[in-house]
Amino acid sequence: MSLLLGARAPSRRPDEPPWPCPALAAGGSLRYGRRPASRKRGAGMKTTRAARRFRALAGAVAGTMLGAAVAVMPGTAAHAASCYGGAVGWNSSASHDNVMLPNAITGPNRWTTTSRCGDINFWVDGGTGTFNADVRVCFDRTGCQGSWKQFGTGDAEKWKVIATDVRDGTKFRIEINYRFVPQGGRRYGGKVAF
Structure with missing residues (x-):
């Protein structure tokens, strides 16, 4: 409301984000399923072998599809x-x-x-x-x-x-x-x- 009446916004430090949310200020994310930056991978969250295999397979498939698309682009x-x-x-x-x-x-x-x-x-x-x-x-x-x-x-x-x-x-x-x-x-x- 104070911004609408012409008052100056409070000044902030250069390293402070422009939004007031503490989760975002700590480098986290508001997206569902994402962990905040303060939690490290080894701190209670284990990646299963199946998840690692799935990620590797998904990356390989995506890379193959991208390579095939680039190989048959017009002009090549x-x-x-x-x-x-x-x-x-x-x-x-x-x-x-x-x-x-x-x-x-x-x-x-x-x-x-x-x-x-x-x-x-x-x-x-x-x-x-x-x-x-x-x-x-x-x-x-x-x-x-x-x-x-x-x-x-x-x-x-x-x-x-x-x-x-x-x-x-x-x-x-x-x-x-x-x-x-x-x-x-x-x-x-x-x-x-x-």
């Missing part, structure tokens, strides 16, 4: 290996018409994203010649992306992200628009990781 080599390790192959002939992948002739009619990758990644094999094409992703629910990712000289044998932050379980296809169709056609191939 382990994440890239798990993402690209599940890639599926694609093949297509250069055409004046846009090509949709996958096509129902060679496999499933749609691909479905997984938890391995957060993005959809596209790879063109290097031995197939220069892949001059634009690529975009077409989702079942929302339709095709408005922008195209361009592939050309120097893009072979490299992963390129063509859609980011895609939810797991999303069905999609990939549309390829060839900018240059060599006379006699040419067959291209690569991988898609999702």
Whole structure:
């Protein structure tokens, strides 16, 4: 009440806590089940062998889970290996018409994203010649992306992200628009990781 009326709070020593509770002032805790700092572990409180084993096991499990989570974090080599390790192959002939992948002739009619990758990644094999094409992703629910990712000289044998932050379980296809169709056609191939 005195603080509300403008009176000064009583001064305290520098080592005195700002609260009046004696348990907290002695370095203790008000949490249920915690012993005050004044009681030492050996003073009447025994830790059972089962409790020590449980703590050791809980620490080992937590450490293992943390290590596994860090090992597969996005941007790490382990994440890239798990993402690209599940890639599926694609093949297509250069055409004046846009090509949709996958096509129902060679496999499933749609691909479905997984938890391995957060993005959809596209790879063109290097031995197939220069892949001059634009690529975009077409989702079942929302339709095709408005922008195209361009592939050309120097893009072979490299992963390129063509859609980011895609939810797991999303069905999609990939549309390829060839900018240059060599006379006699040419067959291209690569991988898609999702």
